[in-house]
Amino acid sequence: MQKFECDIVVVGGGPGGSMAAKYAALGGLDVIMIEKRAEIGAPLRCAEGVSKKWLEEIGVEPDPAWISAEMDGAIIVSPSGHTFKLDESHAGNEVGYVLERHLFDKALTEQAGKAGAKIWMRTAATGAIIEDGKLVGVRANRMGDEIEIRANCVVAADGFESQMARWAGLDTSLDLKDLDTCIQYRMANIDVEPNYCEFVIGSAAPGGYVWIFPKGDRKANVGIGIQGTKCNLGADPKVYLDKFIENDPRLKDGTVLEIVGGGVSTCPGMEETTADNLVVVGDAARMIDPITGGGICHACRAGMYAGKVLAECAKSGDFSKDALQPYEEMWRDRMEDKLWRNWMAKEKFATLSDEVLDNLVLAIKDSDIKEVNVYNLLKVIKDKYPEIVDEFESMI
Numbered sequence: 465m466q467k468f469e470c471d472i473v474v475v476g477g478g479p480g481g482s483m484a485a486k487y488a489a490l491g492g493l494d495v496i497m498i499e500k501r502a503e504i505g506a507p508l509r510c511a512e513g514v515s516k517k518w519l520e521e522i523g524v525e526p527d528p529a530w531i532s533a534e535m536d537g538a539i540i541v542s543p544s545g546h547t548f549k550l551d552e553s554h555a556g557n558e559v560g561y562v563l564e565r566h567l568f569d570k571a572l573t574e575q576a577g578k579a580g581a582k583i584w585m586r587t588a589a590t591g592a593i594i595e596d597g598k599l600v601g602v603r604a605n606r607m608g609d610e611i612e613i614r615a616n617c618v619v620a621a622d623g624f625e626s627q628m629a630r631w632a633g634l635d636t637s638l639d640l641k642d643l644d645t646c647i648q649y650r651m652a653n654i655d656v657e658p659n660y661c662e663f664v665i666g667s668a669a670p671g672g673y674v675w676i677f678p679k680g681d682r683k684a685n686v687g688i689g690i691q692g693t694k695c696n697l698g699a700d701p702k703v704y705l706d707k708f709i710e711n712d713p714r715l716k717d718g719t720v721l722e723i724v725g726g727g728v729s730t731c732p733g734m735e736e737t738t739a740d741n742l743v744v745v746g747d748a749a750r751m752i753d754p755i756t757g758g759g760i761c762h763a764c765r766a767g768m769y770a771g772k773v774l775a776e777c778a779k780s781g782d783f784s785k786d787a788l789q790p791y792e793e794m795w796r797d798r799m800e801d802k803l804w805r806n807w808m809a810k811e812k813f814a815t816l817s818d819e820v821l822d823n824l825v826l827a828i829k830d831s832d833i834k835e836v837n838v839y840n841l842l843k844v845i846k847d848k849y850p851e852i853v854d855e856f857e858s859m860i
């Protein structure tokens with residue numbers, strides 16, 4: 465068996481892994497990032513919608529090469545068809561891009577490589593190497609060969625289905641109600657508004673929503689997420705999505721080019737995202753926004769924080785849980801309040817009837833909301849229907 469050594473081994477070449485690898489390498493560390501797939505960013509499992517602000521925060525310049533379409537606004541559609549449309553003058557910088565996600569992911573990985581990280585494709589972690597109770601690296605399969613990679617610290621960036629953190633001893637279990645099952649079609653020959661992301665709420669997508677994210681040239685990602693507990697009794701997201709498309713004259717004669725499925729967590733993040741010699745980032749750490757299901761920006765931020773903290777730890781050679789604490793602090797300071805607030809809002813919204821959701825959309829429509837984001841929407845709801853948000857009123 466071949467054995468390798470490095471300072472940091474990053475498991476998973478998604479946005480979280482690439483950012484961690486980049487910043488650790490920029491800090492002078494010897495980094496190996498392993499990715500089980502043959503191609504970064506493929507197959508796609510994403511609706512590709514992001515806002516704009518965070519790119520600056522993670523030091524990434526927007527690049528037309530990976531921006532498929534720039535949005536002018538967002539449309540929220542209530543169960544009985546009331547729409548709330550925010551155009552650019554109100555949407556501010558919160559309205560964003562629809563990406564070419566596979567190219568975006570590749571660009572981040574390229575940056576990690578440029579910073580000095582080694583990127584090993586078709587290399588799947590298969591277990592943790594634990595000696596005398598201490599995590600000392602990962603076992604992996606590299607193009608059919610069993611190998612060992614020993615490192616001072618492991619970054620678990622292996623996405624929603626993460627096993628790395630569990631192998632290393634952390635509790636990664638997820639409640640069924642905190643998991644949305646998604647399916648998405650890449651559709652062509654459809655007639656949606658080309659520069660507005662659309663969100664349809666209510667019983668069309670129990671506990672979740674239908675999205676239509678335009679990709680230009682009469683194409684869009686049309687998908688659905690349904691709360692795990694509502695997928696029982698044979699309820700299948702595909703059945704809901706097909707029904708939705710069939711009933712929408714703009715979509716029903718469209719052509720499906722690609723089908724993707726996947727899960728998103730809708731909880732407020734893992735209780736612990738560090739252990740001795742281990743950091744967990746992105747979807748693996750359950751950092752997805754519980755309301756929107758968006759997790760790219762969270763994974764990127766967390767990866768960046770992890771890489772920076774690892775570079776600091778290297779100065780003392782201490783990668784213990786205590787030494788890694790600044791990582792917990794950084795991501796929690798930046799993101800945890802929002803994850804908690806949106807988790808509580810999601811819990812509540814999942815219980816609301818179509819009638820109440822209709823009223824909420826009408827209330828938002830009547831408001832003078834300045835920017836489309838969950839916080840502002842909740843503020844309007846708080847004014848009009850305080851009883852809906854009373855359990856987490858202090859967080860708004």
Ligand SMILES: Cc1cc2nc3c(=O)[nH]c(=O)nc-3n(C[C@H](O)[C@H](O)[C@H](O)COP(=O)(O)OP(=O)(O)OC[C@H]3O[C@@H](n4cnc5c(N)ncnc54)[C@H](O)[C@@H]3O)c2cc1C
Nearest residue numbers: 476478479480500511512513589623726746747758759760
């Ligand atoms: C249907 C769907 C739609 C979505 N839409 C959006 C959206 O519009 N906007 C948004 O912001 N977010 C969206 N998300 C969420 C977003 O895709 C994730 O939050 C984001 O990809 C998280 O990045 P990550 O690096 O943590 O994980 P990932 O991008 O999942 O990367 C993990 C990587 O680890 C690799 N890996 C896994 N196991 C191993 C192993 N054992 N060894 C080596 N490599 C391994 C995987 O192959 C993968 O490349 C969506 C998710 C789904 C499922």
